[in-house]
Amino acid sequence: MWLPFLGLLLGLALGLLTDIQIPVVYENYLSIAVLAALDTIFGGIRANLQQVYDDKVFLSGFFFNIALAAGLAFLGVHLGVDLYLAAIFAFGVRLFQNIAVIRRILITKWEERHIKKGENTV
Amino acid sequence: MNKRIVIRITIVSFIVGLMIAVQYNTIQNPAERDTRDLWEIRQELSEEKKRHSELLSEIVSLKSIVNEYENDDKDNQAQILKNTVEDLKIRAGLEAVSGPGVILKIEPAMELVALGLEVESIPPDLLIRLVNEIYRYHGIYIEIDGQRLVHTSAIRDINGKTTINGFAINKSNVEIRVITESYEKAEKLYGYLYASTFSDDFYLDNLHLIINKPVTKLTIQEYDGKLSNTFLVENNKGE
Numbered sequence: 001m002w003l004p005f006l007g008l009l010l011g012l013a014l015g016l017l018t019d020i021q022i023p024v025v026y027e028n029y030l031s032i033a034v035l036a037a038l039d040t041i042f043g044g045i046r047a048n049l050q051q052v053y054d055d056k057v058f059l060s061g062f063f064f065n066i067a068l069a070a071g072l073a074f075l076g077v078h079l080g081v082d083l084y085l086a087a088i089f090a091f092g093v094r095l096f097q098n099i100a101v102i103r104r105i106l107i108t109k110w111e112e113r114h115i116k117k118g119e120n121t122v
Numbered sequence: 123m124n125k126r127i128v129i130r131i132t133i134v135s136f137i138v139g140l141m142i143a144v145q146y147n148t149i150q151n152p153a154e155r156d157t158r159d160l161w162e163i164r165q166e167l168s169e170e171k172k173r174h175s176e177l178l179s180e181i182v183s184l185k186s187i188v189n190e191y192e193n194d195d196k197d198n199q200a201q202i203l204k205n206t207v208e209d210l211k212i213r214a215g216l217e218a219v220s221g222p223g224v225i226l227k228i229e230p231a232m233e234l235v236a237l238g239l240e241v242e243s244i245p246p247d248l249l250i251r252l253v254n255e256i257y258r259y260h261g262i263y264i265e266i267d268g269q270r271l272v273h274t275s276a277i278r279d280i281n282g283k284t285t286i287n288g289f290a291i292n293k294s295n296v297e298i299r300v301i302t303e304s305y306e307k308a309e310k311l312y313g314y315l316y317a318s319t320f321s322d323d324f325y326l327d328n329l330h331l332i333i334n335k336p337v338t339k340l341t342i343q344e345y346d347g348k349l350s351n352t353f354l355v356e357n358n359k360g361e
Contacts, residue, residue: 048131
């Protein structure tokens with residue numbers, strides 16, 4: 001479970017140390033892409049905990065979501081409508097839902113273990 | 123958890139971390155764009171060049187002093203030391219100096235006085251601004267109404283009277299004497315003051331600022347107060 005966190009920290013360290021920057025114009029796209037990627041990760045973790053994880057769904061979701069979000073933002077900029085808000089809203093809601101599901105599953109697992117322990121000692 | 127899945131999620135979280143870091147970098151320190159055009163850059167370059175040449179000439183003069191110290195015999199060294207002390211005294215304002223410069227006069231605006239407006243003392247803020255601008259345009263020594271300005275001089279309002287070095291200056295008819303390094307610099311200062319808005323600023327306070335043509339020689343009296351020195355102590359040993 002700690003390996004993904006290590007990966008996250010490694011990515012953060014690499015990004016901060018190399019001081020890579022993108023033009024300010026593309027800032028919006030990147031922020032949406034970050035949100036989409038986070039959504040994919042938590043979706044993947046949830047799917048894994050529910051034992052419905054699928055490699056294809058996970059990887060295609062990662063790239064497709066990012067592309068779709070950036071595309072929506074791009075379209076929004078050119079149409080003069082803040083379409084990226086739609087992406088932010090959708091991903092935000094899903095993020096919370098996924099995290100809530102993960103939390104419930106973990107709590108259930110923890111309780112089950114607790115009960116088992118109690119039965120063993122009695 | 124399946125090992126393969128963990129590796130996949132790790133790779134994706136690595137990418138996410140990288141993206142977050144890049145976003146953070148972009149928002150925290152946006153790259154400043156250089157929007158100067160060729161002429162602005164040339165102007166800045168010319169200012170730096172001016173500074174460069176000033177520093178070089180200072181180095182040359184200091185080097186010549188060092189050379190004098192090193193080469194001459196004992197008797198002469200005392201003379202050089204005296205010269206240096208004299209020079210420092212002049213710069214600190216303890217000696218009278220003369221040289222090319224500009225004389226400014228501040229008088230009450232008669233037409234406004236005739237209208238019944240009262241003449242008030244010269245506002246210290248305006249005087250401070252004038253002095254700062256004079257120093258900026260190569261004025262070296264300044265005397266206002268007989269008061270020599272030194273590094274500790276304060277121009278301020280005491281009980282409604284404008285004072286310099288603690289002495290009240292005249293309400294009107296104040297003479298400001300400025301000495302510059304050369305006549306050319308005096309002309310430059312004159313030109314600048316003439317083109318500046320100071321005349322209008324003084325007129326707002328019912329005063330006329332008269333800027334006279336530069337002169338080749340004028341004298342400024344020494345500072346008659348005592349300069350306090352908190353950092354250096356006289357050393358009587360070996361005398």
